[in-house]
Amino acid sequence: MNIKNINTVTKTYNTHTNQHENYMVTLVDSNIVISVPLDESNRHYQEIQEWAKIEGNNIIDPGA
Amino acid sequence: MAITRIGKPAIADVRGVNFRNIIINGDMSVSQRSTSSTGISGNGYFSVDRFKHIISGLGTWTASQSTDVPTGQGFANSFKMDCTTADASPAAGDYNVLAQIVEGANIQHLKKGTSSAESVTWSFWVKSNKTGTYICEILDGNNTRQISKSYTISSANTWEKKTITMPGDTSGAIGTGASAFLQFNFWLAVGSDRSSGTLSTTWTSTTNANRAVGQVNLADSTSNEWYITGVQIEAGSQASDFEFLPTDVNLERCQRYYYTHVTGNNQHIGMGGYYASAYVTCGVTFPTTMRSAPSLEQTTGTEYYRLYVNNGSDNFDSFANGIQQATTNSAGIDSNSGVSGTSGQTGRFVTYNSSSKISFDAEL
Numbered sequence: 001m002n003i004k005n006i007n008t009v010t011k012t013y014n015t016h017t018n019q020h021e022n023y024m025v026t027l028v029d030s031n032i033v034i035s036v037p038l039d040e041s042n043r044h045y046q047e048i049q050e051w052a053k054i055e056g057n058n059i060i061d062p063g064a
Numbered sequence: 065m066a067i068t069r070i071g072k073p074a075i076a077d078v079r080g081v082n083f084r085n086i087i088i089n090g091d092m093s094v095s096q097r098s099t100s101s102t103g104i105s106g107n108g109y110f111s112v113d114r115f116k117h118i119i120s121g122l123g124t125w126t127a128s129q130s131t132d133v134p135t136g137q138g139f140a141n142s143f144k145m146d147c148t149t150a151d152a153s154p155a156a157g158d159y160n161v162l163a164q165i166v167e168g169a170n171i172q173h174l175k176k177g178t179s180s181a182e183s184v185t186w187s188f189w190v191k192s193n194k195t196g197t198y199i200c201e202i203l204d205g206n207n208t209r210q211i212s213k214s215y216t217i218s219s220a221n222t223w224e225k226k227t228i229t230m231p232g233d234t235s236g237a238i239g240t241g242a243s244a245f246l247q248f249n250f251w252l253a254v255g256s257d258r259s260s261g262t263l264s265t266t267w268t269s270t271t272n273a274n275r276a277v278g279q280v281n282l283a284d285s286t287s288n289e290w291y292i293t294g295v296q297i298e299a300g301s302q303a304s305d306f307e308f309l310p311t312d313v314n315l316e317r318c319q320r321y322y323y324t325h326v327t328g329n330n331q332h333i334g335m336g337g338y339y340a341s342a343y344v345t346c347g348v349t350f351p352t353t354m355r356s357a358p359s360l361e362q363t364t365g366t367e368y369y370r371l372y373v374n375n376g377s378d379n380f381d382s383f384a385n386g387i388q389q390a391t392t393n394s395a396g397i398d399s400n401s402g403v404s405g406t407s408g409q410t411g412r413f414v415t416y417n418s419s420s421k422i423s424f425d426a427e428l
Contacts, residue, residue, distance in 0.1 A: 001359075002107045012386050015343055015400065022386045033364050034425075035386025035397075039357035041242030043427055 001027060001034050001044055003051045010060040018064035023048055085307045086171060087164055087248065088317045089114045090188075090295035092129060092141040096324040096423070100128035102148070109427055112143045113318040114164055116427070121158035122253045123283030124149035132291055134189045134223035138308060142189075142293035145252065145282070152284040158255035159276075160283060162292075165428040167355060168206075168244025174232065174299055176204070176246075181232025186248075187303035190215075191223045192290040196280035199251040199263070200228055203270070206244055207236030211267045212275055225294075227303045233267040242356055245428055248297060251276045252290060253283040319352050320426070327421040330414060333397075337373065337410035343400045344371055344378075345388070346413045350424060353392050358424035360387040360397055368420045371403070373411030378403055383422075397422070 007026040012035070014021040025034040025048065036044040051057050094113040101110035104125040107118050111127040119125070130144040145162065174182045186200055194217070201212040211233070215226040238244050254276040261273030268274075282288050294306045309317070325348060326333055336346035350358075362368075364382035371378045384401035415422075 004106050014388060015339070015385070015398075021388055022390075024384075024386050031364050031419075033362055033382060033386075035360040035362075035383070037357040037359065037387055037390040037395075039390070041356040042359060044359045044425070 001025060001047065003047055003054075005030070006047070006051050006057075008060060009048055009051065009057075010062065013064040020064075023059070083307070084298045084304065086166055086184075086297040087114075087295045088321075089314060090293075091139055091306065091308065091314070092143045092293050093311065094315050094318045095129040095141075096318065096322055100126060102126045105149075109322065112141075113322060114427075115143060116163045116165060118159065118161040118163055118249075120160075121151070122154055122160040122255075123147050123151045130291060132191070133293055134191075134225070137189065137294060138306070139189070139293045142191075142291045145290045147283055147286050147288040150284055150286050150288075151253075152281065154253060154255040154281060154283070156255045156257045158253070159258055160251070160253040162250045162252060163247050164295075165245050165247045167428060168238040168246070169240040171238060171246055172240065174238075176233050177207075177235055177237025179234055181234045182299040183232050183301045184230045184297060184299060185301055185303045186228040186230070186295075186297050187225065187306070188292055188295040189223050189225050190217060190290070190292050191221065192217050192282070192288070193220045194280055194282050194288050194290065195220050197278040199249075199276040199279045201249040201251065201275060202230060203247040203249055204233070204236050204238070205247060206238060208270045209233065209236045209267055210264065210270045210275060212263050212277075213265055214263065214278055223291075229301045231266065235267065250292065251279045253281045254279045316352050319350070320355055322427055323350055323354070323358070323424045325422045325424065326415050328415065329418045329420065330416070331420070333369070333413035333415065333422060335410065335412055336371070338403075338405040338407050339398075340407050342404055343385075343398065344380075344403045344405070344413075345396050345398045346383070347394065347396055348424075349394045350392075354424065354426040355392070355428070356426045357390040357392060358387075358395070358426040360395070361421075361423040361425055363419050363421045365417060365419060368415065368417045369399075370414050370416040371405075371411050372414065373405060373409050378405055379416055392426070395424075
């Protein structure tokens, strides 16, 4: 996964606590899905933050 | 009976010998993701563990774990880069690097940023049809500093051993936190933005133009290929023999950064059950403490996963809720999609397709 091949990013919530738990990332032309914890030292987390800064990219938030 | 005294130097020697290689998987023996990956044209980890491709606009590549090795040196594998789409005229900003990023906690003995900073010596075996000048670089992204040295591939298609010593850096200490690192780069091709100056062979603040001066363009033909193995980078000004580690130790060191939990059909994932009638949760414990809370990577498809429960089974496509309560040691992987059962019933999760795969990634 890198910024160039991210397709969608969606927030996922913990069913029990209703807290935002991770990001689900789908990739372009791939059946691999990556679930990224909210850890600032995780490289995928860092890449999502950079991806979200690009105009036109939006993190989907379905709500808890 | 006389007792032979073990002198201090002997003890010091023993301490110095173990795990002296800063590079993990330098013999290219571990390749959890894939032994071969095609179509590489951007950043990422694709084949041999711990080695990252950093590519922008300079060709398309197949990276693989090869059995082409230097004769009589004890290596079983090498890392092969094979150019499949050429770029003979790099744009100014293009680059192609094979790197290993080393976490700060593992390089404190280099004493970087102190007056006692240690020299660092690289040694490796390399082979390519493309002869000429190549660049090795240490990049300190935390302090915006770097140093480069060149080596020459003299004979086409011939394994050659190279040794390079770089002085210690008395500026720019490296911490031990999660974002502290040094990056060890093997340059393979570069545009003028990073090669138009004078090669910076002493530690200095990073000036891009001085980083890879003289680097040949390995991307200029689809006939080009480049092999490397026996990569060892160690403190001091002398290269020692390559430090071969037991295969289990080498694998465990790699698993701190990437861990393939299951791949293929009918593999045990873990125990769990129905948290609710339409929600399953499964616990996974990692074999070693990972660098950070990892990402879950999973392949998805129709009925890729199965829960055995109550003398029956429940098939589903993915762990749709992803990783939960992730730590560096363990995590839950959950799904609320395509599952149906009795809340409270427990069971065992397995893979249910030959393409099923679950991995955890905590790379730098």
